[in-house]
Amino acid sequence: MNSPNHHPDGGPRNGPNNGPRSGPNNGANDGTNSGATTLDKVRGGLARRYRAEKRFRAAGLASIVAGMAFVMLLFGAIISAAAGAFTQTSFTLDVRLDESAFAGHAASPQALQDALANADYRALLNRSLYSLFPEDRARRDKKALRGLVSSGAAFDLREQVAADPAVIGTAIRFRALADDEADLFYKGKIDRNLPENRRRLSDRQISRLDRLAADGRVERHFNRSLFTRGDSREPERAGLLGALTGSFFALLVAFLLSFPIGIATAVYLEEFAPRNRLTDFIEVNINNLAAVPSIIFGLLGLAVFLNFFGLPRSSSLVGGIVLALMTLPTIIIAGRAALKAVPPSIREAALAMGASPMQTVLQHTLPLAMPGVLTGAVIGMAQALGESAPLLMIGMVAFIADVPQNFTDPATALPVQVYLWANQAERAFTELAAAATLVLLLFLIAMNLGAVLLRKKFERRW
Amino acid sequence: MKPANNNRPALQDTVVPPDFETVGAAGVAQPHISARGINVYYGDKHAIKNVSLDIAKNEVIAMIGPSGCGKSTFLRCLNRMNDTIEGCRVSGAVTLDGENIYGKKMDVVELRARVGMVFQKPNPFPKSIYDNVAYGPRIHGLAAGRHELDEIVHTSLEKAGLLHEVIDRLDDPGVGLSGGQQQRLCIARAIAVNPEVILMDEPCSALDPIATARIEELIDELRRNYAISIVTHSMQQAARVSQRTAYFHLGSLIEVGETQAIFTNPGHTLTEQYITGRFG
Numbered sequence: 226m227n228s229p230n231h232h233p234d235g236g237p238r239n240g241p242n243n244g245p246r247s248g249p250n251n252g253a254n255d256g257t258n259s260g261a262t263t264l265d266k267v268r269g270g271l272a273r274r275y276r277a278e279k280r281f282r283a284a285g286l287a288s289i290v291a292g293m294a295f296v297m298l299l300f301g302a303i304i305s306a307a308a309g310a311f312t313q314t315s316f317t318l319d320v321r322l323d324e325s326a327f328a329g330h331a332a333s334p335q336a337l338q339d340a341l342a343n344a345d346y347r348a349l350l351n352r353s354l355y356s357l358f359p360e361d362r363a364r365r366d367k368k369a370l371r372g373l374v375s376s377g378a379a380f381d382l383r384e385q386v387a388a389d390p391a392v393i394g395t396a397i398r399f400r401a402l403a404d405d406e407a408d409l410f411y412k413g414k415i416d417r418n419l420p421e422n423r424r425r426l427s428d429r430q431i432s433r434l435d436r437l438a439a440d441g442r443v444e445r446h447f448n449r450s451l452f453t454r455g456d457s458r459e460p461e462r463a464g465l466l467g468a469l470t471g472s473f474f475a476l477l478v479a480f481l482l483s484f485p486i487g488i489a490t491a492v493y494l495e496e497f498a499p500r501n502r503l504t505d506f507i508e509v510n511i512n513n514l515a516a517v518p519s520i521i522f523g524l525l526g527l528a529v530f531l532n533f534f535g536l537p538r539s540s541s542l543v544g545g546i547v548l549a550l551m552t553l554p555t556i557i558i559a560g561r562a563a564l565k566a567v568p569p570s571i572r573e574a575a576l577a578m579g580a581s582p583m584q585t586v587l588q589h590t591l592p593l594a595m596p597g598v599l600t601g602a603v604i605g606m607a608q609a610l611g612e613s614a615p616l617l618m619i620g621m622v623a624f625i626a627d628v629p630q631n632f633t634d635p636a637t638a639l640p641v642q643v644y645l646w647a648n649q650a651e652r653a654f655t656e657l658a659a660a661a662t663l664v665l666l667l668f669l670i671a672m673n674l675g676a677v678l679l680r681k682k683f684e685r686r687w
Numbered sequence: 688m689k690p691a692n693n694n695r696p697a698l699q700d701t702v703v704p705p706d707f708e709t710v711g712a713a714g715v716a717q718p719h720i721s722a723r724g725i726n727v728y729y730g731d732k733h734a735i736k737n738v739s740l741d742i743a744k745n746e747v748i749a750m751i752g753p754s755g756c757g758k759s760t761f762l763r764c765l766n767r768m769n770d771t772i773e774g775c776r777v778s779g780a781v782t783l784d785g786e787n788i789y790g791k792k793m794d795v796v797e798l799r800a801r802v803g804m805v806f807q808k809p810n811p812f813p814k815s816i817y818d819n820v821a822y823g824p825r826i827h828g829l830a831a832g833r834h835e836l837d838e839i840v841h842t843s844l845e846k847a848g849l850l851h852e853v854i855d856r857l858d859d860p861g862v863g864l865s866g867g868q869q870q871r872l873c874i875a876r877a878i879a880v881n882p883e884v885i886l887m888d889e890p891c892s893a894l895d896p897i898a899t900a901r902i903e904e905l906i907d908e909l910r911r912n913y914a915i916s917i918v919t920h921s922m923q924q925a926a927r928v929s930q931r932t933a934y935f936h937l938g939s940l941i942e943v944g945e946t947q948a949i950f951t952n953p954g955h956t957l958t959e960q961y962i963t964g965r966f967g
């Protein structure tokens with residue numbers, strides 16, 4: 226600053242440097258460079274500058290279009306693959322609930338419970354099915370017929386009867402869930418023109434399905450079990466509720482741990498900690514943690530929380546702790562950046578008014594940094610929601626049919642459910658995996674929307 | 688900074704010897720704030736060199752000098768705002784009504800309630816006008832109830848000459864005001880806790896001439912109740928608002944005296960060259 230010759234005198238000295246660059250585009254100006262005025266040179270370069278700017282904008286626009294196209298493609302592919310999973314097929318059957326099947330049910334309430342528990346619903350269903358196709362007498366024909374109805378239909382029948390035991394002794398109309406192959410057939414995903422040995426439905430079964438449809442006994446309806454049931458070996462009865470609940474519990478644990486710890490860390494490091502080797506070291510390590518592959522956190526969870534502390538395997542509690550560790554660096558880094566962005570003049574104003582450092586942080590800096598902190602937290606949570614690798618390591622990948630009731634119950638999570646279903650042999654599971662992916666994406670969108678709304682609410686200008 | 692276009696060495700680089708004695712009397716008869724032998728270091732940089740200066744009751748003292756000479760640094764010693772700067776060390780003694788503000792018994796929260804500060808860039812909180820002014824009384828528990836708080840807010844805005852401009856929009860955000868209004872809001876905020884001394888660090892440098900004139904009027908009125916120390920880069924402003932003037936150069940206090948005397952008959956060549964506009 227104090228030596229004048231640090232400041233070159235400006236314009237004219239820069240001229241020769243610009244010359245060669247403008248040359249190729251500007252033949253007329255090239256030879257007479259020394260004679261041209263500054264204005265001429267500026268004008269000569271203008272067209273080139275505008276062209277460069279146009280190219281720059283076009284490149285930006287093209288990138289956006291390409292990005293949007295990929296997003297559309299992704300969503301299109303997922304939606305078209307998932308669409309089928311949101312409906313399913315049932316057969317309307319007339320089921321005669323013979324008194325004999327519920328022996329002694331009228332004696333006492335206890336006897337009724339026993340009778341309801343012991344009745345052979347499957348036989349009742351089968352009988353009504355056989356009655357529709359009297360010509361199917363042979364064992365294997367009957368077996369083929371039975372195969373069209375979901376093995377879960379018997380449970381549904383039991384539930385229906387248990388809900389209203391007065392129907393015992395009468396005939397009821399019952400919606401029997403179709404087997405997944407029959408369901409796929411009605412959705413047009415099984416080609417009847419294929420040779421019989423290359424599809425899982427026999428010609429005979431297909432003709433029976435056609436007859437059922439012709440009789441108006443086939444009904445397509447919304448797949449409620451997708452949202453009301455846990456996992457199942459039967460695709461037509463498999464639902465996401467277990468995975469959703471598991472993800473919810475795990476995220477709740479992750480949020481409750483990582484948000485306060487993350488904010489406290491960010492505030493301490495940014496507002497209170499002295500700048501020295503130790504804090505530099507901590508900062509470097511936090512940044513490193515953010516880059517550690519997530520499966521490592523799973524290994525850590527396995528070694529520390531399961532093997533050392535003996536926390537319950539496959540539980541959303543451990544899943545949540547592991548996800549919290551993974552999210553912490555994201556929240557800390559975002560939080561520090563947000564705190565750093567708060568103008569120092571606000572801190573000075575508060576301190577000069579006699580606010581204590583804690584009051585300054587809690588009343589001024591942190592509220593002003595909140596939009597950034599929240600965005601970081603939501604990004605971290607969204608990452609955690611989509612994470613499967615660390616959960617695999619701590620056993621959240623088991624087949625779990627029951628919906629978890631608390632933090633320690635065995636659970637899976639949405640992305641793990643996608644992974645599990647995608648690995649199943651039945652084709653119907655492919656649809657389900659796509660549906661689960663879609664649900665996952667919808668949750669991510671909802672979370673990001675929430676973040677935007679929160680930002681809006683907290684946003685201040687200064 | 689323009690390079691010097693003659694052969695003389697640049698005046699602002701003139702080195703002041705460490706044992707330099709300030710021209711003029713640093714002390715006053717009835718000091719409100721009294722600074723003795725202040726040295727400030729930013730890491731290795733010696734930013735304030737052995738400065739002693741008093742601020743009297745009901746006076747406005749102006750601090751002038753080329754930028755980077757340490758005016759702000761010295762000002763921040765008086766309410767210990769330097770404590771908040773990492774790597775900043777202060778030595779020497781500052782007394783407020785005879786009490787050492789760097790002593791163990793002094794609480795910075797109390798000190799800053801007694802010594803208010805107004806900054807170069809208006810920095811109202813991103814809250815309502817009312818909450819800006821009410822902030823100090825609230826955190827220090829000065830008002831017994833809503834009614835009393837209302838009164839403090841009103842009188843402070845009144846004293847800052849802002850009340851009639853904002854009376855019907857006290858709940859609007861403070862940052863929505865014009866620059867001059869924001870600065871007066873900051874002054875109202877500072878005087879809401881009824882401090883004894885107000886430190887102003889170039890309070891008008893971000894304002895237009897009309898807003899500047901309003902603030903200068905205000906400073907003259909505030910002098911009746913408060914001691915004011917104002918840093919300014921405008922010598923006209925120093926001449927208009929202050930009774931005493933202190934001239935800083937490269938961390939040293941070169942000269943201090945009656946404003947009239949300094950501007951008409953400076954006692955040191957550096958002062959003379961600064962006020963006659965040789966550098967700045």
Ligand SMILES: Nc1ncnc2c1ncn2[C@@H]1O[C@H](COP(=O)(O)OP(=O)(O)O)[C@@H](O)[C@H]1O
Binds near residue numbers: 752
């Ligand atoms: N936070 C800081 N860290 C390091 N050096 C500083 C800091 N603040 C000011 N300085 C240095 O101290 C000297 C005095 O600064 P300052 O008091 O701001 O000057 P003025 O207000 O007179 O323009 C300058 O050389 C400046 O570079």
Ligand SMILES: [Mg+2]
Binds near residue numbers: 758759760888
């Ligand atoms: Mg300054």
